Amino acid sequence: MSDQTHIPAGHDLAPGEEEQHSVGERILGYVVGLVLALLLTATSFFIAGTDLVWQPSIPVALIVLAIAQMGVHLVFFLHITTGPDNTNNVLALAFGLLIVFLVVGGTVWIMSHLNANMPPMDQIMRMQ
Amino acid sequence: MLGKLDWSAIPFDQPIPLVAGAMVLVAILGVLAWVVVKGHLPYLWHEWITSVDHKRIGVMYILLASVMLLRGGSDAIMMRIQQAVAYQSQGYLPPEHYNQIFSAHGTIMIFFVAMPFVIGLMNLVVPLQLGVRDVAFPTLNSVGFWLTATGALLVNISLVVGEFARTGWLAFPPLSELSYSPGVGVDYYAWSLQISGVGTLVAGINLVTTVLKLRTKGMNYLRMPMFCWTTLASNLLIVAAFPILTATLAMLLLDRYLGFHFFTNEAGGNVMMFMNLIWAWGHPEVYILVLPAFGIFSEVVSTFSGKALFGYRSMVLATMAICVISFMVWLHHFFTMGAGPDVNAIFGIASMIIAVPTGVKIYNWLFTMYGGRIRLATPMLWAVGFMVTFIIGGLTGVLVAVPPADFMLHNSMFLVAHFHNVIIGGVLFGAFAGFEYWFPKAFGFRLDERWGKAAFWFTFTGFYVTFMPLYIAGMLGMTRRMQHYDVAAWRPWMIIAAVGMAVLTIGVICQIMQLVVSIRNREALRDRTGDPWDGRSLEWATSSPPPVFNFAFNPDVRGEDAYWEMKAHARQQSFAHEEPEYQDIEMPRNSPTGFVCAFFATIMGFALIWHIWWMVILGGIGAFATFVVFAWRDHDEYVIPAEEVARIDRVNLEERRSLVSMAGAV
Numbered sequence: 001m002s003d004q005t006h007i008p009a010g011h012d013l014a015p016g017e018e019e020q021h022s023v024g025e026r027i028l029g030y031v032v033g034l035v036l037a038l039l040l041t042a043t044s045f046f047i048a049g050t051d052l053v054w055q056p057s058i059p060v061a062l063i064v065l066a067i068a069q070m071g072v073h074l075v076f077f078l079h080i081t082t083g084p085d086n087t088n089n090v091l092a093l094a095f096g097l098l099i100v101f102l103v104v105g106g107t108v109w110i111m112s113h114l115n116a117n118m119p120p121m122d123q124i125m126r127m128q
Numbered sequence: 129m130l131g132k133l134d135w136s137a138i139p140f141d142q143p144i145p146l147v148a149g150a151m152v153l154v155a156i157l158g159v160l161a162w163v164v165v166k167g168h169l170p171y172l173w174h175e176w177i178t179s180v181d182h183k184r185i186g187v188m189y190i191l192l193a194s195v196m197l198l199r200g201g202s203d204a205i206m207m208r209i210q211q212a213v214a215y216q217s218q219g220y221l222p223p224e225h226y227n228q229i230f231s232a233h234g235t236i237m238i239f240f241v242a243m244p245f246v247i248g249l250m251n252l253v254v255p256l257q258l259g260v261r262d263v264a265f266p267t268l269n270s271v272g273f274w275l276t277a278t279g280a281l282l283v284n285i286s287l288v289v290g291e292f293a294r295t296g297w298l299a300f301p302p303l304s305e306l307s308y309s310p311g312v313g314v315d316y317y318a319w320s321l322q323i324s325g326v327g328t329l330v331a332g333i334n335l336v337t338t339v340l341k342l343r344t345k346g347m348n349y350l351r352m353p354m355f356c357w358t359t360l361a362s363n364l365l366i367v368a369a370f371p372i373l374t375a376t377l378a379m380l381l382l383d384r385y386l387g388f389h390f391f392t393n394e395a396g397g398n399v400m401m402f403m404n405l406i407w408a409w410g411h412p413e414v415y416i417l418v419l420p421a422f423g424i425f426s427e428v429v430s431t432f433s434g435k436a437l438f439g440y441r442s443m444v445l446a447t448m449a450i451c452v453i454s455f456m457v458w459l460h461h462f463f464t465m466g467a468g469p470d471v472n473a474i475f476g477i478a479s480m481i482i483a484v485p486t487g488v489k490i491y492n493w494l495f496t497m498y499g500g501r502i503r504l505a506t507p508m509l510w511a512v513g514f515m516v517t518f519i520i521g522g523l524t525g526v527l528v529a530v531p532p533a534d535f536m537l538h539n540s541m542f543l544v545a546h547f548h549n550v551i552i553g554g555v556l557f558g559a560f561a562g563f564e565y566w567f568p569k570a571f572g573f574r575l576d577e578r579w580g581k582a583a584f585w586f587t588f589t590g591f592y593v594t595f596m597p598l599y600i601a602g603m604l605g606m607t608r609r610m611q612h613y614d615v616a617a618w619r620p621w622m623i624i625a626a627v628g629m630a631v632l633t634i635g636v637i638c639q640i641m642q643l644v645v646s647i648r649n650r651e652a653l654r655d656r657t658g659d660p661w662d663g664r665s666l667e668w669a670t671s672s673p674p675p676v677f678n679f680a681f682n683p684d685v686r687g688e689d690a691y692w693e694m695k696a697h698a699r700q701q702s703f704a705h706e707e708p709e710y711q712d713i714e715m716p717r718n719s720p721t722g723f724v725c726a727f728f729a730t731i732m733g734f735a736l737i738w739h740i741w742w743m744v745i746l747g748g749i750g751a752f753a754t755f756v757v758f759a760w761r762d763h764d765e766y767v768i769p770a771e772e773v774a775r776i777d778r779v780n781l782e783e784r785r786s787l788v789s790m791a792g793a794v
Contacts, residue, residue, distance in 0.1 A: 088340050099368045102455045103408050107401075110459055110467055114400050118466040 033076025040069045131739035132312065137290045142225060148202075149288035178718040180266035181676055182251050185273050187570055189248025190563065192277055196240040199284065201636060203233035205629055208594070212626035214612035215619045226611045227294035228313065232283065234297025235317060238413070239324060240280040242551065245559040246420040247276075247331050250359045253566055254335060256667035256674060257353045259344030259683040259690070262716060264337035267758065270722030272330035278726045279324025282733050286316040290737070293317040296609065298406050299380065301391035301399045306384045314384065315737040318377045323733050325374050332366030335359055344666070346685035350444070353665040353689075354430075354437055357444050358423030361451040362416050368455070369412035376405040400465055407458040415454040417551070419447060421558025422489055425511045428561050429493045431661050432508035433500025436689050439492040446485035446492075453482045463534045472531040479529035483522060490515060505661070506580035510561035513588045517553030521546060524599070542602025545595045552591055560587075560639075568660045572672045573653040579642035587635030593628030597621035656783050664692040671780040677713045677768060680777035710774040714765045721758040725751050 044065045047058055074080045080089055139145055163169055176184055206229055210219045221229065255263055263269050286292040293313040295304045304314045339360045343352070380402070382388040389395040391402040430437040437443060459467065459475035493515060502508065524546040528534045537543055560583075568574045601621040606613065646653055659668040669691045670679055687693050732747025734740075 095364065095368070098452070099455055103372065106456070106458075107404055107408065110404055110471055111398075111401060113467040113471045114404075114465060117468050118400070 029076055033072055036072045036076070037069060040065050040072065044069075129740075131735070131741070133289075133738040133740065137312075137738075138288060139291070144206075144221075144225070145287050152284070152287075174718065177723050178270075178720045180262075180270050180716050180718055180722075182255050182263045182266065182269060183570060183674065185269050186248045186250075186252030189244040189251060189273055189276070192273075192280060193241050193243075193245035193248060193559070196236050196244070196280055198636070200233050200236040200241055201633070203229045203236070205633065207233065208622075208626045208629040211610065211613075211622045214610075215616070215622070216614050217612060219612055221611070223611045224291075224294060227609070228292045230609055231293045231296055231299075231313075231317070232286075235293075235321070236280075236283060237551075238297065238417075239321060240276070240283065242417045242555050242559070243328060244276055244280075246362070246417060246555070247272075247328070247335075249424065249559065249562045249566065250335055250355075250362075250420055251331070252570060253562075253667055254338060254356055254359050255342070256569070256670065256678055257356050257665050258339070258342060259347055259666045259669075259679060259685065260338075260342045261678050261713070263334050264342055265334045266716040267719045267721050267764075268330050269334050270719065271725050272327040272334065272722075274722040274726030275327030275330070275729055276324045278730045278733065279320040279327070281730060282316060282320035282323070282737070285734065286313070290316065298410065300406075301380065301383070301397075301402050302393045304380060305392050307392075312737050314380075318381050318384075319733045319736050322374060322377055322381075323729050325370055325377075328366060329370045329374075332363040332370065335363040336367060339363075344679075344682045344685060347690070350441070351685055351688050351690065353423075354426035354440070354443055354447075355420070355423035355665075357447050358419040358426075361447045362419040364451055365412045365416045365419070365454065369409045369416065372405060373409040373413075376402065376409065379405075403462045403465060404458075407461040408455075410461065411458040412454045414550075415450055417555045418558075419450065421514075421555050421562075422447070424558045424562040424565070425493060425514060426489075427665065428507045428511045428565055429496050430689075431565075431663050432503045432505060432511070433497045434503075434662070435496055435500040436664070436692075437492065438495035438498075439488075440688060442488055443492050446488040449485040450482060453478065453485070457482055460529055460534070463531045464538045469531075476529050476531045476534075480526055483526050483529075486522060490519065505564075506575070506577055506584060507561045507565035507661075509581060509584045510557045510564065513584060514553055514557040514561070517557065517588075517591065518550060521549030521553050525550060537602060539608055540602035541598045541606045541608055544608045545598035545602060548595050548598075552595075560584075565661065566667070568655045569658075569667055569672050569674070571650075572655055573646065573650040574655055574660055576642050576646045576649065576653070579638055579645055583635050583638035583642055585635075586631055586638055590628050590631030590633070590635050593631055594625050595628070597624040597628070601625075658780060658784065659691075664689040666690050669694065671783070675776045675780075677715055677773065680710060680713075680773050680780075681708045710770040710777065712770050713768045713773055715768060717764055717766050719758065719761075719764075721754055724754045728754065 044062055047053065047061050047065070053061070074093070078089075080086060080093060082090070163172060176188065179185065206221065207226070210221045210226055213219050214221075219226075251263070251269065255261070283292070290312040293299055293304065293309070293316065295309060295314060295317070299314055299317055302308055339352070339356055379388070379390040383390050383392055383397070389397040391397050391399050393399070426437055426443060457475060457479045459471060460479045463472050463476070493511075504512075524542070528537050528543065528546060564575055564580055598621070601618050604615070604617050604621075606615070606618045655672045658671040658674075660672070661668070666679075666683055666685070667674075669683055683690065683694075728747045728750030730747075732744055732751065735743035735747055
């Protein structure tokens with residue numbers, strides 16, 4: 001089937017498929033990614049238990065660190081770039097994020113309304 | 129040793145499933161015996177069961193769908209008869225049996241008829257339309273098909289071993305939880321959907337990758353035939369939505385098997401979450417089914433009007449808009465659950481908005497026909513029948529998208545009529561149109577037009593006679609899934625619907641007759657040109673049936689309607705293209721991976737349903753080992769030498785030249 005993958009210009013790469021880089025360069029990329037990921041993980045554990053920062057900011061900080069963690073994984077391990085050879089991957093990621101946002105966001109919204117309007121019988125009793 | 133399985137699982141006291149099961153078993157054994165005695169087994173094994181050819185797999189998908197259509201159709205006939213006779217009486221089906229029948233009918237029609245039919249057509253046609261030799265992952269394709277077949281097999285085993293779910297086709301908790309459904313019915317339902325769901329997801333990934341990555345020279349996105357676009361949209365939805373179904377059913381299974389409390393009444397479970405999640409899959413599923421049908425109609429309408437598709441770009445836009453908006457409307461399936469006015473209003477409006485791109489499509493088809501030279505061949509009849517029927521179904525859909533109206537009509541026969549109106553009128557008519565349209569391409573001979581037209585008119589009329597009365601019964605307050613009723617006003621409508629079902633059945637018989645007659649007259653109906661309908665896209669550029677490598681050389685696409693332009697170009701030059709320089713072609717080797725995987729998946733599924741744990745482990749190890757063996761294979765391709773390619777292609781070119789010179793003479 002190799003004679004068939006013939007979309008020459010901007011032929012894009014699947015995640016994990018590498019362009020011709022030397023082994024050293026590639027290992028360096030993975031090491032940087034690993035260090036960043038470990039750093040972010042360690043920071044999350046540290047923040048969760050510390051009283052050095054203002055307490056209500058901790059959940060927000062954890063969310064920010066989690067998103068940064070995802071970014072590190074995408075860039076260093078899944079090799080998402082902004083190059084023209086990566087259009088399909090970026091679009092797939094965007095589509096996935098949109099659907100996750102719609103389904104999770106919609107679910108939270110719907111369920112909170114349902115919980116408010118349709119509580120179980122014992123809760124209604126307590127309210128009265 | 130055998131878990132919950134013992135002789136009480138066989139329903140000896142219920143003659144209907146037992147006799148039906150026995151008949152099916154005899155039929156299967158008869159066919160098997162015939163195959164073995166006639167010595168067809170090696171042919172079947174090498175050419176079909178282990179085939180990784182997308183055309184063969186597509187045909188097998190469609191065959192599976194057709195057989196299951198007969199099963200689901202028999203359920204429908206039984207339900208219509210039951211409701212026609214069960215006025216102030218129990219009818220002839222006891223409630224527990226009737227409940228299994230409507231659950232099985234819905235499950236089978238959606239998962240094992242509509243899904244395999246559209247996936248089969250996409251498999252068969254999309255690589256040909258893109259001008260390539262196979263899908264992106266040929267062996268994975270075979271795995272996907274066989275896992276779907278596993279699901280279908282498990283559902284049918286439930287007919288004679290144990291029982292099927294009595295919960296409706298989406299198994300809503302708390303009814304589907306262990307405390308209310310202690311039998312194996314729900315487990316049959318859930319495991320067959322889990323296994324076939326893997327197959328569907330695999331097919332989705334495969335087709336998305338094929339459309340995005342494998343296109344012939346010059347086939348950029350805005351030159352792809354409409355069917356490829358709708359395939360892309362539909363399979364993007366499969367990839368995005370089916371994991372939701374898998375996760376939801378997994379949670380239900382955890383509740384049932386390991387005492388979790390996701391959807392139970394007690395211990396903090398929330399049944400409303402199940403409705404929310406299952407419909408977050410369920411609504412995109414509707415568009416997964418209907419988008420490919422829209423693509424088929426686009427091809428058919430443009431071919432049989434002899435015109436390019438009107439508003440190609442708006443069609444692409446409408447398709448992709450539906451792809452995204454279909455993920456924003458799922459709450460309209462449970463307006464009545466109590467989310468309140470603002471949530472209901474937003475989802476109601478979104479549901480009405482999604483009718484807009486669909487309307488755009490209808491107008492595009494109408495304008496394609498306008499001023500065209502229309503040939504009312506059988507595929508075109510289905511397309512026109514679709515437009516009329518689907519508009520009615522769409523309008524009743526917009527009606528129930530209005531939350532206050534939905535409060536009146538929720539779970540009534542009106543709803544039943546509505547979704548049959550869009551699924552039969554949209555998906556099934558589309559599947560039949562595609563079947564009639566591409567059959568000559570797949571098998572090399574056309575289908576008999578007279579029986580085809582008879583099948584259309586009986587199905588079309590039968591559909592209206594069956595389902596229009598259900599709208600009225602719904603308006604009169606009849607709810608769905610009633611085993612018997614005491615309201616005199618509903619009775620006449622149920623009897624008319626049963627008569628309509630009889631007409632529909634004649635339509636199905638005509639369809640079968642058409643196949644029989646066409647196979648018998650296949651020499652007279654032979655399509656030697658590869659282009660029986662004067663087609664416009666690349667699948668008609670190769671012979672019928674296409675050689676295993678589809679195209680001897682990669683077609684060069686210079687615009688929309690690639691093959692139409694090639695033909696026009698060839699006529700002007702008054703000769704077809706000279707003989708190209710043939711080259712060796714590498715094709716993927718056949719592999720039994722899919723079949724063996726599905727064999728072990730069947731064992732595992734059956735064992736899970738009956739709690740036979742040692743057999744679960746056996747099946748799991750077998751399936752995993754099959755995967756490992758496949759992953760470590762050495763040779764996955766074989767070479768077709770250039771001389772062989774040339775020999776096959778010269779015959780095709782010769783036929784084509786005579787066609788062009790004839791057209792030139794006229």
